[in-house]
Every structure is written in C-alpha cells, then in structure tokens.
Amino acid sequence: MIRLINGALFRKFKQIETEIHELNYLFWECTTRCNLNCLHCGSDCAKDSKFQDMPFADFLAALDTIESKPAHFTVVLTGGEPLLRKDIETCGREIRKRGMRWSMVSNGLLYEKEMHNKLLNAGMGALTFSLDGLQENHNWLRNNKNSFAKVDLAIDLAVRSPRLNFDVVTCVNKRNIAELPDIYNYLLNKGVKAWRLFTIVPIGRATENEDLFLTDQQFKETLDFIANMREINQLDVKFSCEGFVGKYESKVRDSGFFCRAGINIGSILIDGSISACPNIDRSFAQGNIYKDNFYQIWQTKFEAFRNREWTKTGECNNCGDYKDCQGNGMHYWHGNRKNVLTCHNHKLKMYFWNKRKQI
Amino acid sequence: MTKNWKRNLIGGLSFTSMLFIFQACYGTPHDVGYDVLVEGNVKSKTTGQPIKGIKVAPYNDIQQVFTDENGNFSFYILADYSIGLRFEDVDSTLNGGFASKDTVLTNLTSQIFVNIALDSK
Numbered sequence: 001m002i003r004l005i006n007g008a009l010f011r012k013f014k015q016i017e018t019e020i021h022e023l024n025y026l027f028w029e030c031t032t033r034c035n036l037n038c039l040h041c042g043s044d045c046a047k048d049s050k051f052q053d054m055p056f057a058d059f060l061a062a063l064d065t066i067e068s069k070p071a072h073f074t075v076v077l078t079g080g081e082p083l084l085r086k087d088i089e090t091c092g093r094e095i096r097k098r099g100m101r102w103s104m105v106s107n108g109l110l111y112e113k114e115m116h117n118k119l120l121n122a123g124m125g126a127l128t129f130s131l132d133g134l135q136e137n138h139n140w141l142r143n144n145k146n147s148f149a150k151v152d153l154a155i156d157l158a159v160r161s162p163r164l165n166f167d168v169v170t171c172v173n174k175r176n177i178a179e180l181p182d183i184y185n186y187l188l189n190k191g192v193k194a195w196r197l198f199t200i201v202p203i204g205r206a207t208e209n210e211d212l213f214l215t216d217q218q219f220k221e222t223l224d225f226i227a228n229m230r231e232i233n234q235l236d237v238k239f240s241c242e243g244f245v246g247k248y249e250s251k252v253r254d255s256g257f258f259c260r261a262g263i264n265i266g267s268i269l270i271d272g273s274i275s276a277c278p279n280i281d282r283s284f285a286q287g288n289i290y291k292d293n294f295y296q297i298w299q300t301k302f303e304a305f306r307n308r309e310w311t312k313t314g315e316c317n318n319c320g321d322y323k324d325c326q327g328n329g330m331h332y333w334h335g336n337r338k339n340v341l342t343c344h345n346h347k348l349k350m351y352f353w354n355k356r357k358q359i
Numbered sequence: 360m361t362k363n364w365k366r367n368l369i370g371g372l373s374f375t376s377m378l379f380i381f382q383a384c385y386g387t388p389h390d391v392g393y394d395v396l397v398e399g400n401v402k403s404k405t406t407g408q409p410i411k412g413i414k415v416a417p418y419n420d421i422q423q424v425f426t427d428e429n430g431n432f433s434f435y436i437l438a439d440y441s442i443g444l445r446f447e448d449v450d451s452t453l454n455g456g457f458a459s460k461d462t463v464l465t466n467l468t469s470q471i472f473v474n475i476a477l478d479s480k
Contacts, residue, residue: 020363025383076386096435101390113421120422121434125390128382160421163437165388194388242384258381265383277383329384 010256011323018263018306023298024070025260027267028059029278030091031080035109037143040132040171040206049080051270056091062268062294063098074101074126078278080270083110092122101125103165107142108151116157126165127158133176134183140175141212159191167194169240172222173212180225187235194236197226201242201279201331202341216351219344227251243332243344244325261330262286262305266298274298276305279331305330314339321345393438397464399473401430401446403455410457410477412450418443441465446475456480 032049034041063075075095082088082104095102103126104119111129119127132141135148142148158166168187172180180197187195199219200212214222223245229237230251239245239252241259249256261276269275273285274297284304287297304310311327316339319325325345327333332341382388401413409430416423417436424434436442442464448457457477464471 025381025386025389027383027386072389072391074387074390076383078386096396103387103390105385105387117422117424120436121424123394123396123435125392125394126387128387157421163392163394163435165390165392167382167388169385196382198384240384241381260381260383264381265386277385279385331384 007256007324014258017258017260021263021298021302021306022068022070023066023264023266023295024073025076025265026063026074027076027078027265027276027278028054029079029267029269030054030056030059030077030082030088031085032270033084034080034107035084036081036107036147038107038205039141039143039209040173040200040212041204049270053085054268054270054272056087056094058272058289059091059268060094062289063095063100065293065295066298067295069099072101073099074103077102077104079105081107081109083115089118089122092119092124096123103127105130106154107147108154109144109147111150111154111157113157116154116161120161120163125163128167128169129154129158130171131155131168131183131187132171132173134179134186137176137179141171141173155187155190155192159193166192167196167236168192169196169198171198171200171212172214172218173200174214174218175211177214177218177222180222184229184235184237192235194238196238196240197222198240198242199342199344203279203334214347216347216354219347220351223248223252223348241329243328243342244321246321246345246348248348249324257325259326259329262302268294276302277331281331281334284330284333310337311340313337315343315346316340319345394435395438395442395467396433396435396470397442397444397473398433398471399431399475401426401432401475401477403457403479404476405479410448410454412448412454413457413477414445414447414449416445416447418445438467440467442467444473446477448477448480 031053032051083106092102105128108129129151131151132138138148139145158164199214200206206212226237226239244257265276267275267278268289272288272290274287274294275285286301308326316322316327328340334341401410403410411426411428413426414423415432424432426432445461447459458480460477
C-alpha cells in the first residue's frame with residue numbers, strides 16, 4: 001500500500017517538475033576533440049574533430065540570456081575531452097562570476113597536479129572521471145595503454161580535495177562485469193565516495209562491438225551487485241539515471257527513475273545546437289544559439305522532452321510500466337523514433353521469463 | 360510559486376527530496392559544496408611595491424596560487440569556520456627576499472579581499 005502511494009506521489013512530483021521545468025543543469029559540449037579513441041564512444045569523438053571548439057564568448061552570450069538561475073545551477077563542461085581546451089580555467093572563472101557553479105567530465109588523461117590546482121582555483125566544484133575496469137579492461141575499452149595509470153593518478157588528486165563533489169563512472173560490459181567487486185575494492189581503497197554504473201548505449205562506435213553489451217542475465221547480475229553494495233553501504237554505489245529497471249528501482253538508486261532531459265537538463269552543443277543531454281540524438285535539437293535566444297528556447301520549446309506521449313510506440317506501446325518509465329531515457333530514441341533502442345525493464349523481464357521457462 | 364510549494368511538498372512526501380539534487384547520465388554530480396573566493400594583494404612592507412611570485416596556500420591543502428606582477432591573487436577555496444593562509448616567498452631573491460607570513464581569515468562571506476604586507480628578509 002505504502003509503495004503504491006509513494007509511486008503515485010512520485011508520478012505527481014515528476015509531473016510538477018515537468019510543468020515548472022526549471023533549468024538547473026546545463027551541459028556545454030565545449031569541444032569534440034578527444035585524446036582517446038574509446039571503443040564505446042557514442043559521439044564518435046576523435047583527435048581531429050570536424051568541429052572547431054566553440055569560442056567561449058559565444059557560450060557566455062547564451063549563458064547570459066538565462067534570467068532565472070536557481071541555487072546550485074551547474075554548468076557541466078563535457079566533450080570530447082574538455083581539458084584539450086587551453087582556456088578551461090578562464091571559462092570556469094567567468095562562469096563563477098555569473099553566480100553559477102561549474103563541473104567537468106574527464107577521461108583523466110591530462111589531469112595532473114598542476115591542472116588540478118588550476119581548476120580548483122577557478123572554482124570547479126564537481127568532477128567525474130571514467131574508469132571502465134582495472135588496468136587491462138580499462139585500457140582495452142579506452143584503447144590506450146596508459147589510460148589506467150593516468151586516471152589512477154587523477155583519482156588520487158580528486159579524493160584529496162574535500163571541496164569537490166567527485167564520483168567515478170563505469171560502463172559495465174561483458175569484459176569488466178566479472179571484476180566489479182575488484183573495482184569496488186579498488187575505489188574503496190582509493191578513498192572514492194561515489195560510484196555510478198552504466199550500460200553502454202548501442203550508438204556511435206559502440207555498435208561495432210558485441211563485447212560491450214550485457215546479456216539479460218549479466219544486466220540482472222549488475223543490478224544485483226549494485227543492490228548488494230548499497231546494502232553494505234561503504235561506498236555510494238548507484239545505477240545511473242539511464243533507464244527504468246522495474247522492481248529494482250528502489251534497490252539501485254536513491255530514488256525512482258526520472259529522465260530529466262529537457263526538464264531540468266539543457267545543453268549547448270558544439271555547433272551551437274540547443275538540446276538536453278549531449279548523448280541524445282541530435283535531431284532533437286530545439287534551436288541554435290547562433291540564431292535563437294537560448295533561454296527563450298528553453299522556456300518555450302522542448303515539447304518532445306516535456307510531453308513524452310510520442311514514445312508510446314513500438315515496445316513501449318501498451319507496456320504496463322509505461323506510466324513509471326515514459327519511454328526510458330531520452331538518449332535511447334534515435335533515428336526514426338519508432339522504437340526504444342534498449343528497454344532495461346524488458347531485459348529484466350526476459351531474464352526472469354527465461355528462468356521460469358527453464359524450471 | 361504555488362507549483363514550487365507543491366513540488367517541495369510532494370517531493371518530500373514521496374521521499375524524493377534528494378532528487379532536487381541529481382546527476383545527469385554522463386554528467387557530474389551537482390555542485391552543492393561551499394567555497395569562498397579569496398582575492399588579495401601582496402606588497403613589500405618596506406617599499407609599498409607589489410610583489411610578484413609569492414605563493415599563497417591554505418593550511419593543510421594541496422591548493423596554491425601565486426601573485427601576479429601587480430601582487431594580486433585570486434582563488435576559490437573550501438569554506439570553513441576559518442581559513443588559515445600562508446604567504447611564502449619561494450623564488451629566492453628573484454623578486455626580492457621576503458619573510459613568510461601567516462594569517463587566519465574569520466567571519467567568512469562568499470568573497471573576501473586580503474591585503475598583506477611582507478617584511479624584507
């Protein structure tokens with residue numbers, strides 16, 4: 001009974017959040033250049049991007065259109081690899097001057113002591129590093145033999161800075177799933193406080209490699225692992241907000257699934273496009289800072305993000321969990337939008353169905 | 360305003376208040392920490408001239424910043440009840456020789472300006 005009431009309240013909460021659609025989390029795809037060539041890259045980033053880095057002044061002009069900035073409004077610098085830009089420190093300071101916070105997602109390859117110091121001095125408040133396994137598996141996925149050693153040092157720097165809200169993210173795949181307990185212990189010994197686990201979206205380069213995608217059973221094992229580690233509670237382990245996971249919802253996250261793309265999360269992409277999370281299909285762009293007023297677009301458009309009825313198609317049509325899931329994460333809708341790319345809930349259901357069949 | 364009130368109430372009732380602070384897929388956690396922007400200027404007590412290259416560092420922290428040619432410095436550091444700063448001449452006699460100095464900042468606001476005069480060695 002309590003679960004039902006709680007579920008109804010949560011749905012109401014999501015509805016109100018959607019109506020208010022307060023922008024408080026803004027991605028800036030400041031570069032699409034990258035110093036890695038990861039096997040799972042969804043954006044096909046490369047050393048030589050076809051796009052020039054966006055001039056910071058152009059981004060600032062868009063940022064300055066935002067009329068209402070809630071407390072803890074965070075600008076998230078992402079790429080590509082943001083540290084390939086030479087002006088990150090300047091960017092950070094200017095963002096802080098405007099009363100906003102800033103943070104960064106990095107692969108850690110260029111993250112050394114001097115850089116760490118500069119970024120903290122410029123007011124960076126949150127940081128995420130990608131770690132996709134211990135040495136062998138991380139270097140395999142990152143396609144670079146030095147990648148683990150570099151991110152290992154970067155993690156050491158980050159955990160020594162209490163100012164930072166810092167976490168590590170891991171893309172779980174066929175190769176690293178068996179070593180999740182070892183990664184857990186590694187992070188614990190390092191002093192890391194928070195760890196988020198993802199699965200890999202079948203887009204970009206990722207589509208070429210079957211090793212990257214979990215079977216239904218492996219996916220269920222991943223969620224079991226997260227749930228167990230949350231029980232032990234030595235490290236804040238969670239499944240990312242990428243998708244709805246049915247009966248595991250309350251076991252693997254702090255709260256229920258809520259894709260906030262276009263509701264609280266916006267983005268300014270490398271070509272000036274205005275959208276939500278950068279991994280969402282670019283055809284969902286709502287405008288462009290080079291011809292539109294960013295905040296006006298945020299306030300008046302984003303219909304496809306705030307009313308997801310259109311996702312009631314394909315697998316989602318007639319799904320009994322639709323009211324809680326609403327089409328999974330927006331980044332799972334690509335191409336003709338006729339079907340969701342991955343349904344996490346379906347993977348779980350298939351696992352349990354097959355298990356029952358075996359019995 | 361009414362909607363914000365409703366949101367807080369319903370979010371609280373459904374034990375989802377933590378959802379006001381979230382992290383996007385492939386993003387970072389929200390920055391909910393507290394810090395202070397410490398700016399300042401370092402001069403020679405003897406000549407009144409600004410000193411370049413003085414290292415300014417909070418106690419027990421790996422963060423540090425150096426004064427520029429006008430003696431100015433600026434950095435964000437973790438907010439606390441008080442902040443101890445050390446001013447240290449680390450470039451030997453390149454910009455003159457100065458004795459180190461410690462100072463403790465109290466009554467912190469989000470932005471603080473500090474003027475420091477260093478004695479010659």
